[in-house]
Amino acid sequence: MEKNSEDLQKYSKANNSGELKNTSYELFIGALSILSIINIALLYFGDPELTNVILIMNGFFSFIFIADFLFRLFTSSSKSNYFFHQMGWIDLLASIPLPQLKILRLFRVLRVYSLMKIYGGSRLLKEFISNRGGSALLVLIFIMILILEFGGLAMLYLESNVPGANITDASDAIWYVYVTITTVGYGDQYPVSNTGRILGIVIMTVGVGLFGTITAFLANIFIPPEADEASEPETPAVDFAELSAQVNEIKQLLQAYDQTNNHLMAKLEGIETILQKSNS
DSSP states (O other), rough: OOHHHHHHHHHHHHHHHSOOOOHHHHHHHHHHHHHHHHHHHHHSSGGGHHHHHHHHHHHHHHHHHHHHHHHHHHSSOOHHHHHHSSHHHHHHHSSSSSSTGGGGGGGHHHHHHHHHHHHHHHHHHHHHHHHHHHHHHHHHHHHHHHHHHHHHHHHHHHHSSSOOOOOOOOHHHHHHHHHTTTTTSSSSSSOSSSHHHHHHHHHHHHHHHHHHHHHOOOHHHOOHHHHHHHHHOOOOOOHHHHHHHHHHHHHHHHHHHHHHHHHHHHHHHHHHHHHHHOOO
16 A cells, blocks of 8 residues: 555646646557557568568657657656657657667657556546547547558558559558549559458548547537537526515515505404494
């Protein structure tokens, strides 16, 4: 229990200093780091013809990691503390697109592992679900990255050696996958083999659902909440003290009315009695 308490204090300190961001963002950066490390293995043990796809994607990852480093640096309460004591310099070196430095991205994975260990898996999942908007967007972006990389690898593998193919290198493959998942489809690159066309169908189907979801998410962001509130009638505020005073006033008026009515009825009965006696 004491160790957990100390860990939570460390997490709280790191969170307050600005080093750690929200749960969804940390998991997204951790997942990208794992993917970039997998790419290092693929560069050494994969097909040489496919390595250019991985190199292009690693360049894209480097851009994201540099942006992440700058984001952490400028939002940290102490820039020097983040850079020298919170592994900021490692984040910077790991962002440089050199194969020898990419192994440093393991430290990004360790940051996420420490977050999960300190914060707890179930609690981390609740945080992830509670921030549904940001979590959904980051998940969609990560899925798009996976489709772009592994779809490009698969398409190049299937099409590069087919007679009459026009997807023959890494840039062709990545370009085809990107314009397909964005539902643009220029038509300058296209698969000619049956297996390539089947893969193209899968990419198109996933792309329609993926970008349809992203479009709906962005549309929801830009709809002002006032528009929804304006469509609903406003409920006036109720002043219970004023209502209670009005009830008491009505009761008093009714009581006065009863007293006046009884007084008039008594006079009326007296007059009727006098009239009856005079007639007799």
